[in-house]
Amino acid sequence: MTPxxxxxxxxxxxxxxxxxxxxxxxxRAREDARAVEMGLTLAGARLQLVHAGNAExxxxxxxxxxxxxxxxxxxxxxxxxxxxTPADDAVPLLATWLAESGCQLVLAGQxxxxxxxxxxxxxxxxxxxxxxxxxxAATIERVDVDRVTLLQVLPQGQRRRLExxxxxxxxVDTLAPPPRQSAFGPARRGRIxxxxxxxxxxxxxxxxWRWQPARARPKRLKIVKSGNARDRFRAAAARSSAGGQVLTxxxxxxxxxxxxxxxxxxxxxxxxxxLGDEMP
Amino acid sequence: MNVRRIDPYAExxxxxxxxxxxxxxxxxxxxxxxxxxxxxxxxxxIGALGPNGIRRIDRSGAVVETQPLASSPIESGPSRRMVVxxxxxxxxxxxxxxxxxxxxxxxxxxxxLARQLADGQTLAxxxxxxxxxxxxxxxxxxxxxxxxxxxxxxxTHDPESRLAAxxxxxxxxSPRHWLFADSFPGGGDLGRxxxxxxxxxxxxxxxxxxxxxxxxxxEGLALSRAGDRQDIQRELPRILLALPECAxxxxxxxxxxxxxxxxxxxxxxxxxxxxxxxxxxxVAVDPQQIPLSQxxxxxxxxxxxxxxxxxxxxxxxxxxxxxxxxxxVDDGNMPxxxxxxxxxxxxxxxxxxxxxISGAVQHLQGIAKCQRVVAINRDPGCDMVKRADLALxxxxxAVLAAVCERLGKPRAxxxxxxxxxxxxxxxxxxxxxxxxx
Numbered sequence: 001m002t003p004x005x006x007x008x009x010x011x012x013x014x015x016x017x018x019x020x021x022x023x024x025x026x027x028r029a030r031e032d033a034r035a036v037e038m039g040l041t042l043a044g045a046r047l048q049l050v051h052a053g054n055a056e057x058x059x060x061x062x063x064x065x066x067x068x069x070x071x072x073x074x075x076x077x078x079x080x081x082x083x084x085t086p087a088d089d090a091v092p093l094l095a096t097w098l099a100e101s102g103c104q105l106v107l108a109g110q111x112x113x114x115x116x117x118x119x120x121x122x123x124x125x126x127x128x129x130x131x132x133x134x135x136x137a138a139t140i141e142r143v144d145v146d147r148v149t150l151l152q153v154l155p156q157g158q159r160r161r162l163e164x165x166x167x168x169x170x171x172v173d174t175l176a177p178p179p180r181q182s183a184f185g186p187a188r189r190g191r192i193x194x195x196x197x198x199x200x201x202x203x204x205x206x207x208x209w210r211w212q213p214a215r216a217r218p219k220r221l222k223i224v225k226s227g228n229a230r231d232r233f234r235a236a237a238a239r240s241s242a243g244g245q246v247l248t249x250x251x252x253x254x255x256x257x258x259x260x261x262x263x264x265x266x267x268x269x270x271x272x273x274x275l276g277d278e279m280p
Numbered sequence: 281m282n283v284r285r286i287d288p289y290a291e292x293x294x295x296x297x298x299x300x301x302x303x304x305x306x307x308x309x310x311x312x313x314x315x316x317x318x319x320x321x322x323x324x325x326i327g328a329l330g331p332n333g334i335r336r337i338d339r340s341g342a343v344v345e346t347q348p349l350a351s352s353p354i355e356s357g358p359s360r361r362m363v364v365x366x367x368x369x370x371x372x373x374x375x376x377x378x379x380x381x382x383x384x385x386x387x388x389x390x391x392x393l394a395r396q397l398a399d400g401q402t403l404a405x406x407x408x409x410x411x412x413x414x415x416x417x418x419x420x421x422x423x424x425x426x427x428x429x430x431x432x433x434x435x436t437h438d439p440e441s442r443l444a445a446x447x448x449x450x451x452x453x454s455p456r457h458w459l460f461a462d463s464f465p466g467g468g469d470l471g472r473x474x475x476x477x478x479x480x481x482x483x484x485x486x487x488x489x490x491x492x493x494x495x496x497x498x499e500g501l502a503l504s505r506a507g508d509r510q511d512i513q514r515e516l517p518r519i520l521l522a523l524p525e526c527a528x529x530x531x532x533x534x535x536x537x538x539x540x541x542x543x544x545x546x547x548x549x550x551x552x553x554x555x556x557x558x559x560x561x562x563v564a565v566d567p568q569q570i571p572l573s574q575x576x577x578x579x580x581x582x583x584x585x586x587x588x589x590x591x592x593x594x595x596x597x598x599x600x601x602x603x604x605x606x607x608x609v610d611d612g613n614m615p616x617x618x619x620x621x622x623x624x625x626x627x628x629x630x631x632x633x634x635x636x637i638s639g640a641v642q643h644l645q646g647i648a649k650c651q652r653v654v655a656i657n658r659d660p661g662c663d664m665v666k667r668a669d670l671a672l673x674x675x676x677x678a679v680l681a682a683v684c685e686r687l688g689k690p691r692a693x694x695x696x697x698x699x700x701x702x703x704x705x706x707x708x709x710x711x712x713x714x715x716x717x
Binding site for chain 2 (some may be wrong): 118269
């Protein structure tokens with residue numbers, strides 16, 4: 001899966017601190033952990049982690065704990081930490097660091113689990129660096145000298161194959177392969193290197209925002225548009241949906257014809273699909 | 281002295297306007313003398329129906345004769361008011377996703393949100409589409425329509441040329457707001473790309489940062505979902521990426537969707553440099569590998585299925601994911617992970633075929649969000665037949681076998697021994713069961 005060229009191209013994963021969806025406990029972010037897993041299968045121990053934020057963040061050790069089960073058993077994880085406060089903007093810091101590091105392939109989750117969580121950061125980074133960006137990767141199939149071939153997640157379990165030119169930023173979907181467990185030993189051995197010499201700027205856009213605890217979204221009710229009480233009552237009292245077409249006294253062959261005609265009409269069963277299956 | 285007799289049944293029918301025989305008993309007059317000589321006035325019988333179907337009583341003394349309710353214009357269904365905006369003060373751009381070339385519910389909600397932003401300021405809601413003709417833009421609420429299908433190939437995934445086309449639209453019209461559907465990899469991706477591109481030009485200042493996962497806009501403030509169970513309330517930004525059900529879809533008005541052409545679009549996209557993302561097309565996915573909750577097409581079997589090997593073969597021929605009712609799982613015919621229903625998986629398929637499933641309440645809850653349901657069952661009175669859009673009253677096994685035959689892949693041809701010794705049908709069936717197990 002990984003040709004020797006991939007060794008020359010260092011892979012970087014952007015990690016952030018996550019929150020457990022139910023307990024709210026800090027830990028690995030689900031999508032970022034998948035990005036790290038994807039990076040470990042691609043580049044092995046040469047994967048470099050980057051985090052912009054607080055060095056005391058407990059989730060960082062959880063990511064470093066994923067450096068096990070690799071070819072080189074004595075390996076230890078490395079994480080570059082770009083110090084900044086939560087009010088600062090991570091984009092200029094990361095952009096400067098990435099431009100200097102000379103890496104070609106950056107993996108990240110689609111959206112952070114803390115803070116704004118807008119998923120805009122990879123796009124702003126790519127725009128600033130002039131790199132290509134692709135969202136929602138499920139697997140990376142091949143890494144060539146100047147191209148990456150990957151599968152992108154589409155709705156309803158479908159996949160699309162894309163070819164992306166390097167250098168590029170790839171965000172990883174939740175449907176990517178699940179991450180390996182974080183182990184204690186590698187987490188202790190992993191090194192967190194604080195990068196000096198970068199000054200963070202304050203994020204000007206988020207200054208006027210008002211943060212509030214998330215409210216439950218109201219459920220949409222079935223609205224009956226009628227000015228007249230009688231019609232509204234009828235609509236409320238009526239059964240939710242009228243029954244469809246019921247066909248009785250059919251032989252199995254007739255029923256099969258009706259079923260196939262219905263599926264073709266609704267474009268669920270297409271001619272090419274059947275023909276394509278017949279080819280091999 | 282004659283005593284006034286009251287028929288209690290007739291009185292009850294008279295009071296109940298929903299009674300089927302109400303018209304027979306209803307008094308023609310709105311004012312009459314009651315049993316004790318007191319004047320009675322029926323407020324429901326006076327006045328006249330207004331334009332919105334609401335009864336209005338004119339107290340000025342003018343006599344307004346009521347019309348019979350049956351002939352009111354409401355019965356024929358609400359008609360939409362036509363709205364034309366000739367000189368808009370600005371534009372609100374909506375980029376609908378249009379999966380399968382049709383407006384989705386999410387798209388209609390987006391247009392509803394756009395109308396909410398546009399109304400009161402005489403802004404024109406403009407739809408930007410990459411596919412050729414999209415039906416229903418008038419009812420959805422678009423005043424203008426920009427068709428970019430000439431510059432962008434709507435069928436392939438080419439985010440960079442789409443972005444270039446949107447940037448040329450931005451340069452030509454400089455709209456107040458851009459609205460996208462926040463879903464990956466469609467509108468969410470494109471909207472974030474545009475937000476990143478526009479944030480580079482410093483002219484827009486602080487509110488150039490896009491608001492993502494917006495779920496409510498009220499009083500000029502956008503409420504968007506952030507990470508870690510927080511909401512962010514902020515001034516309306518230029519670019520909004522909205523969640524489904526962010527606003528009510530347009531239902532009372534009708535708009536013109538006047539086509540607008542952008543001249544600059546062609547020249548800008550042509551001098552793009554190297555293409556970063558190349559679409560190599562869809563990948564064939566094994567339907568059995570798709571998680572059941574995401575599967576678009578499900579063939580589901582229940583107690584009425586006897587020939588499970590034939591069922592698996594039919595699922596393969598149709599290209600459907602397999603589902604099962606609880607009974608089929610409890611009997612050991614299907615794995616637990618394939619169970620559909622309240623105790624199994626809630627499915628969102630666009631087509632669901634239920635073979636030999638009578639439709640327990642828990643199962644019907646599980647398929648409540650399916651768009652089309654086909655039932656194949658021997659019992660015409662079962663609940664699944666009532667729920668189904670198409671119900672075929674026949675034996676499920678025989679119908680599935682006939683379907684495979686009609687599609688040119690009968691199951692008998694699959695094991696080679698079964699063709700040669702056609703006489704020993706029972707034996708080959710036994711063997712096939714062993715194969716399936």
